[in-house]
Amino acid sequence: MDGERRKILRFIGKGSVLAAFLAQIGAAGRAFFPNVLYEPPSRFKLKRPDDYPDGYTLDEAHRLYVIRQKEAFHVISAICTHLGCNVQWRDTEFDCPCHGSRFRPDGTVISGPAPRPLDWFATTVSPDGFLEVDSGKDVARDFRLVIGGKGQA
Numbered sequence: 001m002d003g004e005r006r007k008i009l010r011f012i013g014k015g016s017v018l019a020a021f022l023a024q025i026g027a028a029g030r031a032f033f034p035n036v037l038y039e040p041p042s043r044f045k046l047k048r049p050d051d052y053p054d055g056y057t058l059d060e061a062h063r064l065y066v067i068r069q070k071e072a073f074h075v076i077s078a079i080c081t082h083l084g085c086n087v088q089w090r091d092t093e094f095d096c097p098c099h100g101s102r103f104r105p106d107g108t109v110i111s112g113p114a115p116r117p118l119d120w121f122a123t124t125v126s127p128d129g130f131l132e133v134d135s136g137k138d139v140a141r142d143f144r145l146v147i148g149g150k151g152q153a
Contacts, residue, residue, distance in 0.1 A: 042136030043132065043133070043134045043135075043136070044062065044132070044133060045126055045130040045131070045133075046059060046066060046130060046131040046132070047130065047131065048129055048130055048131070049068075049073060049125065049129075052066055052068045052073070052131075053068065054068050054070065055067070056089040058078060058089065059078075060086075062135070063077065063078045063079050063086060064076065064077050064078050064121065064133065064135070065077075065078055065089060066131065069144075071147050072144040072145065072146050072147075073123055073131065073144065073147065074120060074123060074143055074144055074145065075120065075121045075123045075131075075133050076106075076118050076120055076121075077107075077118050077120075077121065077135070078094075078118075080096040080098070080101055080114055080118075081101075081109075081114045081116045081118065082098075082099055082101050082112070083098065083099065085099070087101075087103065087118065093105065093110060094107070094118065099113055100113070101113060101114035103117065103118055106141050107119070107120065107141065108141070117141075119135075119138055120140070120143060121134060121135045121137065121139065122134040122137040122138075122139050122143075123139075123143075124145065125147065131145075
């Protein structure tokens, strides 16, 4: 009887050591898969300049407005600076439907609660002829990308 009890205790002891060893191996293996937040790239391509009509065009996928004034382009964020809602273009101004912020056509605040203007993003033409936006790089409010006769900046 005493021998049976010792076998069971020995089995439990060895099992505990094995479980602790496997837990350590699992924790060490977990280090190869870090918790990383993958964000979309800040630089991306849009359509060709000729694909945009004059005026304000919403790009829902990237949450921005492409503004074309004849041969000049600029890009304004469609994200309200208050709580991140999508602003809407209403013929003469941007409106935030969630909390009532209003912005001028250049993105400056008309009325809050938005604490700052909408962001303007750097815009270029890629070598293959598409508009290219860098949402990680702000530009001045008077920035315009002027494109010549054949879609070249």
